[in-house]
Amino acid sequence: MNETAQTTLMDTFKLFESYLPDFARTGLFSPGAQRYTGTARALYRPVAMVTHRTAETADTVSLSLMPPSGYPAFRAGQHIDVAVEIRGVRHVRQYSLTGNSVSPSAANGGFAAAPLQITVKRQSEGLISNYLHDHAFVGNRLEISAPKGDFVVTNTNAATYVFCSAGSGITPVYAMARELLASGKNADIYFYHAARSAESVIFRAELEHLAEKHENFYPIFFLSKAEGAEKRRLNFKTLAPLMGKDLAAETTEIFLCGPGDFVQDLQDGFQAAKFNALHSEFYTLPTAAVTAGTVNFLKSGAEIVATGNLLEAAEGAGIKAKHGCRRGICHECKVHKKSGTVKNILTGAETHGDENIQLCISQAVGKVEVEL
Ligand code: FES
Structure with missing residues (x-):
C-alpha cells in the first residue's frame, strides 16, 4: 500500500473513531456490534473516558470513567478489568468500583447511566497502577470490562x-x-x-x-x-x-x-x-503450606512434581497457561481437571475428580490430571 493510501485510510479511521469511539476501538465487542452479533458478554470490551481525577492520599487516586451507553449496572463490591497497553504488550488488572452503585433492579433497563469510579493505589512494583497514575488523565480512554464478581452484600437483613x-x-x-x-x-x-x-x-x-x-x-x-x-x-x-x-x-x-x-x-x-x-x-495469595503433589498436564504431555499452585507449576513446566489476576478473582485461569484432588489455597477445601478448577489457587494433593 502506498503512503497516500495509508494516510487516507488512517484519516478515515480517525474520523470514524471521533464519531463512534467505542465501536472503532473495540469493534465486534462494542455494545453496538453485539446487538447484531450476539457476542458473549465475557468478550465485551467497552472503552470508557476518564472524566475526573481525584487525589485520595499521597499515593492513591480515584478515576471517574464514563462508560459507553448500554454499559451494565453493577453492585457495590464488584470490580472491572482495566486493560492498558505498555510497550506493545496488553496488561489487564482488576479494580473495585468505588463510586455509587447502580443495582440492576434499580437501573434503567439494567444499564448504568452514570460515571464509574475506580481507586488506584501506586505500588512500588505495580506496572499497571503506576501506568494509570502517570498516564490516565482527563480525556484519556481506557478499555474496561463489564462489572464482575460476587463479593457483594447478598443478605441485606443481617443485624x-x-x-x-x-x-x-x-x-x-x-x-x-x-x-x-x-x-x-x-x-x-x-x-x-x-x-x-x-x-x-x-x-x-x-x-x-x-x-x-x-x-x-x-x-x-x-x-x-x-x-x-x-x-x-x-x-x-x-x-x-x-x-x-x-x-x-x-x-x-x-x-x-x-x-x-x-x-x-x-x-x-x-x-x-x-x-x-x-x-x-x-489481594494476594496467602502463604500456603508447601505440599508436594504430581500434576500431569495432559495436552502438553508434561508430568511434574508441584509444590506451589498449579499456575506456577504449569509455567515452571514451560506451559503458557491463560491467567489474569493470579489471586482467584478473575477466573481467567480456569481449566478442566480430569482426575485427582486439589486443595483451594484460599479456603482450604479439597475437591475431587472431574471438575473445572482455577489453576492459581489450586494445589495438587496426590496425583492430578489437568487438561492443559
Ligand atoms: S488468574 Fe485470576 S483467578 Fe486465576
Missing part, C-alpha cells in the same frame, strides 16, 4: 455487618458499607481498617463524615506506624476483644479484603469463632 480491610483492600468494602448506609438499614456496621498512618487511610474523610451522619456506623482504624496508643495492627487477636461477646454469629455478615496473610488470619479466627457468613477477597 450486624463487620468489614475488615487493609491498604487498598478498603475499596470494595467501602463501597458496600456506603451502599448499606444509603439503603437506610439500621443494622450496626463495624468498619475496621488497617493502614500505616492516618494520612494513608483511603476515604478517611468520607468514612468520618458517614460516621457523623449515621449513628449505626463505626469506622475504627489500626495504624501500624502511628505514635503511642494509636499504633496497633489489625488481626484476629487484636480485633476479638473489640467485638464484644454480644455479637451473634448467626446474624452477622463478615467481609474481609486485603493481602493474603491478613485475610487468612481473620478468616481462620472468625471460622474458629463459628461465624459462618464469611466473605473474603484476597
Whole structure:
C-alpha cells in the first residue's frame, strides 16, 4: 500500500473513531456490534473516558470513567478489568468500583447511566497502577470490562455487618458499607481498617463524615506506624476483644479484603469463632503450606512434581497457561481437571475428580490430571 493510501485510510479511521469511539476501538465487542452479533458478554470490551481525577492520599487516586451507553449496572463490591497497553504488550488488572452503585433492579433497563469510579493505589512494583497514575488523565480512554464478581452484600437483613480491610483492600468494602448506609438499614456496621498512618487511610474523610451522619456506623482504624496508643495492627487477636461477646454469629455478615496473610488470619479466627457468613477477597495469595503433589498436564504431555499452585507449576513446566489476576478473582485461569484432588489455597477445601478448577489457587494433593 502506498503512503497516500495509508494516510487516507488512517484519516478515515480517525474520523470514524471521533464519531463512534467505542465501536472503532473495540469493534465486534462494542455494545453496538453485539446487538447484531450476539457476542458473549465475557468478550465485551467497552472503552470508557476518564472524566475526573481525584487525589485520595499521597499515593492513591480515584478515576471517574464514563462508560459507553448500554454499559451494565453493577453492585457495590464488584470490580472491572482495566486493560492498558505498555510497550506493545496488553496488561489487564482488576479494580473495585468505588463510586455509587447502580443495582440492576434499580437501573434503567439494567444499564448504568452514570460515571464509574475506580481507586488506584501506586505500588512500588505495580506496572499497571503506576501506568494509570502517570498516564490516565482527563480525556484519556481506557478499555474496561463489564462489572464482575460476587463479593457483594447478598443478605441485606443481617443485624450486624463487620468489614475488615487493609491498604487498598478498603475499596470494595467501602463501597458496600456506603451502599448499606444509603439503603437506610439500621443494622450496626463495624468498619475496621488497617493502614500505616492516618494520612494513608483511603476515604478517611468520607468514612468520618458517614460516621457523623449515621449513628449505626463505626469506622475504627489500626495504624501500624502511628505514635503511642494509636499504633496497633489489625488481626484476629487484636480485633476479638473489640467485638464484644454480644455479637451473634448467626446474624452477622463478615467481609474481609486485603493481602493474603491478613485475610487468612481473620478468616481462620472468625471460622474458629463459628461465624459462618464469611466473605473474603484476597489481594494476594496467602502463604500456603508447601505440599508436594504430581500434576500431569495432559495436552502438553508434561508430568511434574508441584509444590506451589498449579499456575506456577504449569509455567515452571514451560506451559503458557491463560491467567489474569493470579489471586482467584478473575477466573481467567480456569481449566478442566480430569482426575485427582486439589486443595483451594484460599479456603482450604479439597475437591475431587472431574471438575473445572482455577489453576492459581489450586494445589495438587496426590496425583492430578489437568487438561492443559
Ligand atoms: S488468574 Fe485470576 S483467578 Fe486465576
